[in-house]
Amino acid sequence: MPARHSPIRRLLLAASLLCLFGSALADDLRDIRERGVLRHLGVPYANFVTGSGDGLDVEIVQLFARHLGVRYEFVPSTWDTVVGDLTGKDTRTKPTLPDPGRRPIRGDMIANGMTILPPRLKLVDFSDPTFPSAxxxxxxxxxxxxxxxxxxxxxxxxxxxxxxxxxxxxxxxxxxxxxxxxxxxxxxxxxxxxxxxxxxxxxxxxxxxxxxxxxxxxxxxxxxxxxxxxxxxxxxxxxxxxEQRMAAAFRKDSPELRDAFNAFLAGIKKDGTYMKLVKKYYRVAPRYLPEFFRDIPGGKAGG
Incomplete structure (x- = not known):
C-alpha cells in the first residue's frame, strides 16, 4: 500500500514545496504590477540606506515604484543574506555549488550602494550604474x-x-x-x-x-x-x-524589471532629479569622483 501511493505522496510534497517557495518563483515586471507592490531589499549602509526610512537608493526606488504605479515596500536585510533574499538561493553556506540551498525570495531588487564585482555577476544582473565608487x-x-x-x-x-x-x-x-x-x-x-x-x-x-x-x-x-x-x-x-561602479541588482529571470529601471534611471538623470538626490545625500561626490558625474546634467563639481 505505501509503495502504491508513493507517486501521490511525491506529488503532494512537490505541491507543498511549491507553496512554500511560491514567492521564490520569478517575479518580473508584469507580476509586480499585478501584485501591486515593489519590494526593495536593502542593507543600512552609508547614505544609500540610512536605516531611518530614507537614503539615496531608498528615494530612487520609491520614485521607481511610483513610476510603475505600484506601492513601495522596504524589506530590511543583511550583507550576509541580501543576495539569497533576492535569488532564493542560500549562497552563504554553499557558494561554490551550482544549486545552493533554497530559501524564500523576499524582494524584487537590491539597492543599497552595492558594488558591481565579478563574483556577484555570477549571481545577479546589475542595472546601469547608479553611483561611482572606489x-x-x-x-x-x-x-x-x-x-x-x-x-x-x-x-x-x-x-x-x-x-x-x-x-x-x-x-x-x-x-x-x-x-x-x-x-x-x-x-x-x-x-x-x-x-x-x-x-x-x-x-x-x-x-x-x-x-x-x-x-x-x-x-x-x-x-x-x-x-x-x-x-x-x-x-x-x-x-x-x-574607479568602480555601484548599481541595483536583479534576479537573472527579471530582465523586464531591470530594463524598466534602466529606462527610469536614464530619465531621472536627464531631468535633474538624480543629481538633486545625489547632492542631498553626497554633497561632495562630484568633487571626489568627477568622471562619473561630468556628463550628467547638474553633475559638474561645484555645479
Whole structure:
C-alpha cells in the first residue's frame, strides 16, 4: 500500500514545496504590477540606506515604484543574506555549488550602494550604474603613515598606496568590496586584519578610531561621510582600486524589471532629479569622483 501511493505522496510534497517557495518563483515586471507592490531589499549602509526610512537608493526606488504605479515596500536585510533574499538561493553556506540551498525570495531588487564585482555577476544582473565608487586606504590621523603624493598616474598611485599597507595593520572584510583578494593583496606578507566585529561597513572607522587597527580599506561613499563625521581624526592615504561602479541588482529571470529601471534611471538623470538626490545625500561626490558625474546634467563639481 505505501509503495502504491508513493507517486501521490511525491506529488503532494512537490505541491507543498511549491507553496512554500511560491514567492521564490520569478517575479518580473508584469507580476509586480499585478501584485501591486515593489519590494526593495536593502542593507543600512552609508547614505544609500540610512536605516531611518530614507537614503539615496531608498528615494530612487520609491520614485521607481511610483513610476510603475505600484506601492513601495522596504524589506530590511543583511550583507550576509541580501543576495539569497533576492535569488532564493542560500549562497552563504554553499557558494561554490551550482544549486545552493533554497530559501524564500523576499524582494524584487537590491539597492543599497552595492558594488558591481565579478563574483556577484555570477549571481545577479546589475542595472546601469547608479553611483561611482572606489576603494581607498584610510588611516587615523595620529599614525605615521602619510598620504601619497598624487602622480597623475592612477596605477602608480595604487602601487604607492599598497606599499603603505606594510606600515600598520589594516581592516579588511572578506566577501565584500573590501575583500583583499579583489586587489591582489593576499599572500603578500601584509598585516591585514579581518574585521570580525560585524559585517557592517559602517563600523569600520569607529573600530579603527578605538585603535583596533591602524588603517582600513573603505569605499569612497563611506570615506566622504567619515571625513565629515570625524573631521581631523582620519586621513586618506590613497587609492587601492580603480574607479568602480555601484548599481541595483536583479534576479537573472527579471530582465523586464531591470530594463524598466534602466529606462527610469536614464530619465531621472536627464531631468535633474538624480543629481538633486545625489547632492542631498553626497554633497561632495562630484568633487571626489568627477568622471562619473561630468556628463550628467547638474553633475559638474561645484555645479
Amino acid at each position: 576603494v581607498w586606504l584610510l588611516a587615523r590621523s595620529d599614525t605615521a603613515t602619510q598620504p601619497i603624493k598624487p602622480s597623475g598616474d592612477k596605477e602608480r598611485d595604487i602601487r604607492a598606496t599598497k606599499a603603505a599597507l606594510r606600515q600598520g595593520s589594516t581592516f579588511v572584510i572578506y566577501n565584500s568590496c573590501l575583500d583583499p583578494a579583489l586587489y591582489d593583496l593576499e599572500n603578500k606578507g601584509l598585516p591585514l586584519k579581518r574585521f570580525t566585529g560585524s559585517n557592517n561597513v559602517n563600523d569600520l572607522v569607529p573600530a579603527m578610531l578605538k585603535r583596533e587597527s591602524d588603517m582600513t580599506l573603505l569605499d569612497v561613499p563611506d570615506v566622504m561621510i567619515a571625513l565629515e563625521r570625524w573631521p581631523g581624526k582620519i586621513k586618506v592615504i590613497g587609492p587601492i582600486s580603480e
